[in-house]
Amino acid sequence: MDTLPLYRQLAIHYRQAIDAGTLAPGSRMPSLRALMDRHAVSLSTALQTCRHLERDGYLEARPRSGYFVRQPRRPACEPVSEPAVRLAEPARYVGIQERVTSIIAQGKQYPVQFNLAAASGACELYPAEALKQATIRALRNDPSVLTSSAPPMGSAALRSVLAERALPSRIVLGRDDIIITNGCIEALNLALRAVAQAGDVIAVESPTYYGLLQILEALGMKALEIPSSAQSGISVEALELAAQTYRDIKAVVVVPNFQNPLGAVMPDESKARLVAWCEANAIPLIEDDTYSLLGSTDTPLSAAKAWDRTGNVIHCASLHKTLAPGMRLGWISAGRWHERVAQLKHAQSRAQEVLLQLAVADFMGSSAYERYLRRLRLALRDQREQMIEAVATYFPEGTRLTPPQGGLILWVELPGRASSELLFERAMREGIAIAPGQMFSNSDRFDSCIRLSCGLPYTRELNTAMRTLGSLAAEC
Template sequence: MEKVYRYNEIASGIAAQIRDGILRSGDKLPSVRMLCKEYAVGMNTAKRVFLELEAQSLVEAKPQSGFFVSNRRVERLPLPAVSKPSLIANHHEPSELSTRVYSSIGRGDLTLFSIGVPSGSLLPLAKLKKEILYATRALKEGGTEYEPLQGNVKLRRMVAVRSLGWGGNLHEDDLITTAGGVNALSFCLMALGKPGDTVAIESPCYPGILQLVISLGLKVLELPTHPVTGIEIDALRKVVSKIDICLLIPNFNTPLGSCMPDAHKKEVVQLLAASNIPLIEDDIYGDLYFGTQRPRCCKSFDTEGNVLWCSAVSKTLAPGYRVGWVAPGKYKEKLLKLKLVHALASTSVIHEAVGNFLKTGRYDRHLHQLRRTLQHNYQHFIDAVTEYFPEGTKTTRPQGGLAIWIEFNKEVDAVKLYELAMKQKISIAPGPMFTLQDQYQNCIRLCIGLPWSDELKFKLKQLGNLAKMM
């Protein structure tokens, strides 16, 4: 769990003013001495504030003049509008496009803008290998025995400790380990739903969730979603009597990267609890924030055990390790029965290794570097999109996560763009993948988890040129 320092708090407040437009490009910021006086802090703390804001590309220093709000290119690109899906539940089969796109996983000959995980070159592979070795030595019988049904004690304990950072205050006994994030979501949906029930989700939504919900015989109701603040609560309020489960990614969801404000999270939790509708919270991107403070989770506002909080290290540390967990609240016994039937036990050695990686502090050090890299990548991507993509292009402005959402003019067909890009060895995720309805035909998602390079910039230029030809 990362400690929140005073400089973090001050930088976070200034960053919010910049992002909200209170401070605009070119505005001069207070001097270091003025900052010391205004916030009653020392010189070193004030300097750290500006270093943090510079790292986020929000301010820039001008010799002999001080610090100014950056002229960020992102401001030139308009935001996509709030999505407008039909508020009618359906159980249409997801587009086969998802299968085509995800079949590219592992292909070294492609530039995979389509796969939403960090590149292996951004992960601490050597340290993880050592942890695996240590785990085999530490565990009884080298980890060949079954572990407790709830999962590795060390991993659950460390996840519980880290929950203090977002107001979760969990105990290790509140948690059940799973084989990754999707496995956690699957257990939750199986425990809560029956064929024909309706699940409310964001729109656009991660294709894996759409496929999972439909595979279990459930219906999907897509909610209007703002590219910055997440689902429209008024829309949820209108359909609350028509749904049985709500499944949301409140923090930096894919593909929009939106992050629900705390007030919205609290309101959603209370609204659903009043109607006894469980909320499955997928918090798999919560640790990938660009700012100075990890966002809170809906679970932190849960007083009745109605929120099932799910997460994993699939997007932050090791996608292939399949290490996830769920804090299922009052539904704990239901999930334990499902795990007993469908899994019995998790992979002992892997879960012990990840638990120890969290315990030693290596995870936080890795996250600190990964977040900086992703934030810098985001700025590079925005610069490239602004320079090379067609006039009228719109893009989201995520403050964390692994994705940006691009909306072209109506003339650009995302599926055709995908097919043309594949001929250039570029894989993208077309918008229709993220819905069960007829929408997002002119949208794509790009993953920013690849190491930035001149070659990557050239690939974005190629992609922009293909879009311009349409």
């Protein structure tokens, strides 16, 4: 990914100053000369910065007076409704596969121009060239990686780097606590199979990542959907309440940081409380840590695993969203189920292919990785902000959205009894793919919600697509 151009970085900086009220509506933006001096940039960069902010509706140009901060065009959306702490409905066998398959099949009938359905970044956000060079180096150093058998737990070099890179999330692991998997999906599969079996009840967030519901369905397990908030994630109170009524919960699965689809981050106190509650009740906690690194700032978020003192938390993670969607690399640290997971992995799929692991270890071990991550976060923050602004501008009155502080997706609640399925069909006809809310639950509670990806660069064409989507939403 190229560095975000300087003018975009400056535009983000001033947009934050405007959002925070440091530059109030009606006040004068620093002159072009002041911007040049203050940030040591050229006239053209200063001008581009102001034009960019003008295009996004933050500034207006007044003849012979310069740029001024505009009155907000429209108030931001109200946050999505908070769920009540209520008793969860009884656990059910999941019937999501058919729904998801039919949605994907419908999607295939039309050519997709704007894929806002995938929780993934655009290809150009990821470091293809650096990974290519690292792969060539790895192969040159040791061509026998292609012909000798792969280490069962994965490359030691990669596991060492992952253990080191997990430290800022307050996870302390040795490399031998880690097993490399085929994405986080395989890690979740292994975790669930290690602690539960067909017929068992698994507590999950509601709404939740549909891939998790698909796994539960494939394993013949039942999902107990626990109310979850876009502000603070799973309601630990609702989980406790559910456990008093349904006494057979065999595991809890959560995405504590930038939950899919809500974008929620659990406060540290809730993470600690959840870990303690699971431990006290002898219920394994499976943590899916797919998005933690994609926050708006460089300040790392703590994993739930940070509070684990007894090995009761199984930590599953992915490099798919943060580094390389094409490589399908993930990992698991299974605590007290480590041996069981290692056996299951061996029985299920044997070891992962090694060359790409060596390449990733090389790149992730370098300072270039940190610089790349910073650029990725900045680009995603910019894209998220533009998508949030587009929803506020183009979607019908009463649309709700809680701006997430990171991640790749937005959860949007349409007003009234709008049908996300109908919107999905109509948007597909316009070449715009979205993820309808019904994919994220066994119930029909989220039928008027949609999930939108922020993975695409916010171009003029995408802006037009968002305007179209907003008009369609008003008719559904």
